[in-house]
Amino acid sequence: MKRGFLFGVAILFLGGLTLATAFADRVAPYDPNLENRAQALHPPTPLHFWDEKGEFHKRPFVYATQMGYEANMLRTYSQVLKKKCFLRRGRHAPLGVQAPGKLYILGTDSRGRDIFSRILYGARTSLSIGILGAFVSVAFGFLVGALAGYFGGWIDHLLMRVAEFFIMMPALYLLLALRGALPPTLDSFQVYLLIVLILSAIGWGGVARVIRGMVLSLRERDFVLAARVLGRRTPEILFRHILPHTYGYLAVIVSISIPGYIFGESFLSVLGLGIQEPAISWGNLLTESLSYSVVRFHPWVLFPGLFIFLTAFCLNIIGDALKASQSPEDKLKENV
Amino acid sequence: MNTLIDVKDLVLDYPKGPRFGPMSFSIAEKEAFGLVGESGAGKSTVALALMNVLKFKGGRKLKGKIERHCSAKEIAYVPQDPAAALDPLFTVGSQIRELGCSEVAILEALEKVKLPLTGMSLKSYPHELSGGMLQRLLIAMALVRRPKLLIADEPTSSLDVIHQAEIMKLFHAVRAEGISVLFITHHLPLAMDLCSRMAVLYEGKIVETGIPREIYEAPRHEFTRRLLEAVPVLEVA
Numbered sequence: 104m105k106r107g108f109l110f111g112v113a114i115l116f117l118g119g120l121t122l123a124t125a126f127a128d129r130v131a132p133y134d135p136n137l138e139n140r141a142q143a144l145h146p147p148t149p150l151h152f153w154d155e156k157g158e159f160h161k162r163p164f165v166y167a168t169q170m171g172y173e174a175n176m177l178r179t180y181s182q183v184l185k186k187k188c189f190l191r192r193g194r195h196a197p198l199g200v201q202a203p204g205k206l207y208i209l210g211t212d213s214r215g216r217d218i219f220s221r222i223l224y225g226a227r228t229s230l231s232i233g234i235l236g237a238f239v240s241v242a243f244g245f246l247v248g249a250l251a252g253y254f255g256g257w258i259d260h261l262l263m264r265v266a267e268f269f270i271m272m273p274a275l276y277l278l279l280a281l282r283g284a285l286p287p288t289l290d291s292f293q294v295y296l297l298i299v300l301i302l303s304a305i306g307w308g309g310v311a312r313v314i315r316g317m318v319l320s321l322r323e324r325d326f327v328l329a330a331r332v333l334g335r336r337t338p339e340i341l342f343r344h345i346l347p348h349t350y351g352y353l354a355v356i357v358s359i360s361i362p363g364y365i366f367g368e369s370f371l372s373v374l375g376l377g378i379q380e381p382a383i384s385w386g387n388l389l390t391e392s393l394s395y396s397v398v399r400f401h402p403w404v405l406f407p408g409l410f411i412f413l414t415a416f417c418l419n420i421i422g423d424a425l426k427a428s429q430s431p432e433d434k435l436k437e438n439v
Numbered sequence: 440m441n442t443l444i445d446v447k448d449l450v451l452d453y454p455k456g457p458r459f460g461p462m463s464f465s466i467a468e469k470e471a472f473g474l475v476g477e478s479g480a481g482k483s484t485v486a487l488a489l490m491n492v493l494k495f496k497g498g499r500k501l502k503g504k505i506e507r508h509c510s511a512k513e514i515a516y517v518p519q520d521p522a523a524a525l526d527p528l529f530t531v532g533s534q535i536r537e538l539g540c541s542e543v544a545i546l547e548a549l550e551k552v553k554l555p556l557t558g559m560s561l562k563s564y565p566h567e568l569s570g571g572m573l574q575r576l577l578i579a580m581a582l583v584r585r586p587k588l589l590i591a592d593e594p595t596s597s598l599d600v601i602h603q604a605e606i607m608k609l610f611h612a613v614r615a616e617g618i619s620v621l622f623i624t625h626h627l628p629l630a631m632d633l634c635s636r637m638a639v640l641y642e643g644k645i646v647e648t649g650i651p652r653e654i655y656e657a658p659r660h661e662f663t664r665r666l667l668e669a670v671p672v673l674e675v676a
Contacts, residue, residue, distance in 0.1 A: 325523035331492045332516045344526050
């Protein structure tokens, strides 16, 4: 029951995020690259129902804000109480407010760009890198593991030593070394593909080892012997009777490893080695928060991190649920 | 009678460990040949070698000659553990169809083993059928290809006595149809019940060959005598 509830919440969150991301141009309140320097590092805009006189309004509103400086030369934004700007449908987005108010749901960054809009656009890069990276590495690990497990002998030996090399290397250094070994002047799409490749190169070893182990034990099972007695050829046996038994594991490992790839992209981008401006990703949104003083006084620049965390969390819940659905007890229950 | 399989001086060598053979025997057409021996005597290995699916790993070597006078497709196999011999991921029906036979032939074979699997139960998964049903199903799957030789490796050892008796009846019927049977078992009475000739395997060697009645009346080897003595006689207190 509890697992089912969490699973539902996770699916809802990820589904909503994916939809909002796919239709970011219709959902995001602002253009992600629109700079509003007069409202840099603006805190999230609060919505009001009661005005300064204590009067209730059915339609929520925001106050227009005015920038000022306090004693330490930090920007402050004060609400101009006379200027009520009611919520309304935006020109492109479902949400907007009357001019001159601004609806910064999660605040703005140091160049006055709306963080919420940027998170939605950045999700396109980050989510797709995560999914693509997980698929590429799992597919590659699956292929290597299946070959090693089924053929055994020197093929197994060779492939597994290579896999172990990649498992053994500390991922962080390998990531940096691989990125360092590749040219720094690439356009953003090339960098995107490069990151997918680098992340996959790090991740396939573990999958290969597990799949190899599964195939190794599966090929000794009686139904594989039966298929051999029937005169089935190797690829037929492999694809029809051995590999289908590993698909459940693959589904689990893909959903559990996507966050790792999102983290990897963020890590590279935060260090300036990944996705570069003007392209947007959750990682390079976080470059903003590398400075302590910014985080100290403008904590809303950390919101992209919250999205990374929530996405990872939801994917793990889904992975757990998938894993549980693979266990024999659940299968038995289904069949009773 | 024509010989189906002729095994001459079959030796299986392990670099470290036991050595099987040399053993020689032959199976004729329309004959039931029993291979009786204790666990680890090499019975299953012989079956795998006959079907040419023995794996050569860890320096395992096969010497001697196996002459097959029938094609590999004409040899069918009924394994020891029916539940393990079917892929748990696929329905029973899809695994029968994988044999590449016509629906008519499948239904006919199912009829023969008295397993009326209609549309609904063909959609069931192996774990949903009982051991006895599965073993019947596997015999049907073996028969559907109209084999000349049926190799049965301990086909009843995972069944209770009632089901065992039913399965043995099926093997008698198979024999009556003119299909040769190589019946591998550790249970001497079963082989004596079904087979026209049998061999007793002990520590990788054939210690005795003959027709069951002769072996029953005058066992030549100590191991055969022990096997016979071990057969329980029903004594009611």
